[in-house]
Amino acid sequence: MDYVYRRTYKGPVKLVIFDWAGTTLDYGCYAPAVVFIEVFKRRGVEITMEQARRPMGLKKVDHIRAISQQDEVAALWEKVCGKACTEADVQDMFEKDFVPLQVACIADYTELIPGTVETVEELRGRGIKIGSTSGYFTEAMEINFREARKQGYVPDVNACASDVPAGRPEPWMVISNMQQARIFPPEAVVKIDDTKPGIAEGLNAGTWTIGLAKTGNEVGLNEKELAALPAEQVKRKVDQAADGLAKTGAHYVVESISDVPPVIAEIEQRLKMGDRP
Numbered sequence: 001m002d003y004v005y006r007r008t009y010k011g012p013v014k015l016v017i018f019d020w021a022g023t024t025l026d027y028g029c030y031a032p033a034v035v036f037i038e039v040f041k042r043r044g045v046e047i048t049m050e051q052a053r054r055p056m057g058l059k060k061v062d063h064i065r066a067i068s069q070q071d072e073v074a075a076l077w078e079k080v081c082g083k084a085c086t087e088a089d090v091q092d093m094f095e096k097d098f099v100p101l102q103v104a105c106i107a108d109y110t111e112l113i114p115g116t117v118e119t120v121e122e123l124r125g126r127g128i129k130i131g132s133t134s135g136y137f138t139e140a141m142e143i144n145f146r147e148a149r150k151q152g153y154v155p156d157v158n159a160c161a162s163d164v165p166a167g168r169p170e171p172w173m174v175i176s177n178m179q180q181a182r183i184f185p186p187e188a189v190v191k192i193d194d195t196k197p198g199i200a201e202g203l204n205a206g207t208w209t210i211g212l213a214k215t216g217n218e219v220g221l222n223e224k225e226l227a228a229l230p231a232e233q234v235k236r237k238v239d240q241a242a243d244g245l246a247k248t249g250a251h252y253v254v255e256s257i258s259d260v261p262p263v264i265a266e267i268e269q270r271l272k273m274g275d276r277p
Contacts, residue, residue, distance in 0.1 A: 008274045013264055014188040016123055017131035017177050017202070019057075020144055021109070022194035022216025024116045024132070024153060024257060028225070029056060029194065029217040031109035032102065032135075036067060039097045043089075044080045047073055049220065056217040057195030059135050059167030060102070061094040102140050110147035113215050115258030117152045122261050130155045131177035133191075133201065137162040157181045169200035174207060187276055190267060192260060194218060196248040203249050208267050208277045211245030214238045214255035218245065251277060 022029030036052040051073055055066035067073055068085040077085045120130055132155040134141055141160045148154065157180035164172035174191055178184060191202025191209050194216020202209040213219065218241030219226075226234055242253045252263045 008276070009185050009187040010272055010274060011188060012126075012268050012271070013128055013190055013208075015129045015131055015178065015181050015183040016190045016192065016260075016264065017133055017174055017207075018155070018257070019193040019195065019198050019216075020132060020134045020136065020141075022056075023113070023192060023198075023212055025112050025144065025148060026109040027111070027113050027215050028220055028222035029053075030222065031106050032056065032060065032063070033217075033220070035098060035101045035105065036063065038101055039064065039093050040067065040073070042097055043077070043093070045073065045077050047076075053217050053220055055197075057135055057168050057193065057197030057201075059161035060098060060137060061090065062167060063135065064093050064098060065090045099137065099139070102136075103143065106136075106140050106143050107147055110144060112148065112151045112153055113257055115256060119257050119260050120153060123264065126264075128264070129157070129181045129183060131174075131181060132158045133168075133173035133177065133198075134158075134160045135167055135197075136160050168195075168197035169204060171201055171205035174201055174205035178205075187271065190264060192257070194245075196244060199245055199248045199250045203277075206277060209250045209252075210260060210263055211242070211248070211250035211253040212256055213242040213245060213253050215257070216241075 018024050021031055033049060033052045037047055040047045047067065051067060051070055055063045058066060068077060068090060074085065123130065138160055157177050159173040159176035161167035164176055166172060178189060186206035189207040191207045193199050194212040199209045199211050219237045238255060245253045254263060
């Protein structure tokens with residue numbers, strides 16, 4: 001009879017990795033969305049907010065490419081420009097328009113989401129390190145870091161899409177966080193995100209994942225906009241967002257970063273029982 005040796009990690013959560021826009025700051029994830037709309041508008045192609053948000057979570061140049069490949073956008077581009085959108089067009093939009101526009105406006109969208117500082121403090125009090133990943137490029141991330149620091153939020157480690165071979169849904173930013181923090185195995189790590197590619201990033205790295213349904217891209221509204229809606233409509237939007245994140249594979253889905261600490265405690269109980277992501 002053949003036997004297979006299998007180790008089981010039963011220790012605590014050691015590293016929690018947060019996304020940025022829509023997770024820890026920029027309630028509603030507006031900073032990138034408004035820029036994508038302007039980038040295409042400069043080419044004479046009017047896209048909707050929904051079309052701009054659809055690929056959210058990807059590396060920004062990949063996001064532009066994904067927008068251009070949506071059937072309705074591709075047809076409009078060909079009608080306006082007289083040809084299909086090419087890879088050269090994608091790179092041109094990213095380098096000449098997206099980068100300077102994003103750098104110019106990102107500081108306007110850096111207010112921390114309520115509960116960010118308190119949640120991070122509670123997790124650190126449990127001995128957990130804080131990581132972060134983002135589809136932003138380095139220059140934009142430096143602004144996020146600067147503005148978040150002023151408000152009391154500074155992750156221990158960070159990786160952005162321009163630091164690794166490929167962005168989400170590939171796992172390299174999560175793995176980079178683990179390397180920088182010198183934390184393993186993946187079972188001791190939790191990835192938290194408001195986008196489907198961000199959840200897939202964690203799953204592909206072998207970590208636990210928590211989706212945030214209310215504060216991010218899936219609902220796509222800020223606090224003021226949500227407050228103006230009837231409660232039933234808000235619930236409908238949040239439920240729809242939660243369903244999408246759950247179907248992507250998130251182990252847990254909650255509304256916001258404020259709801260994270262009890263989930264981390266539950267994950268630790270599951271780890272003690274030998275559960276794995």
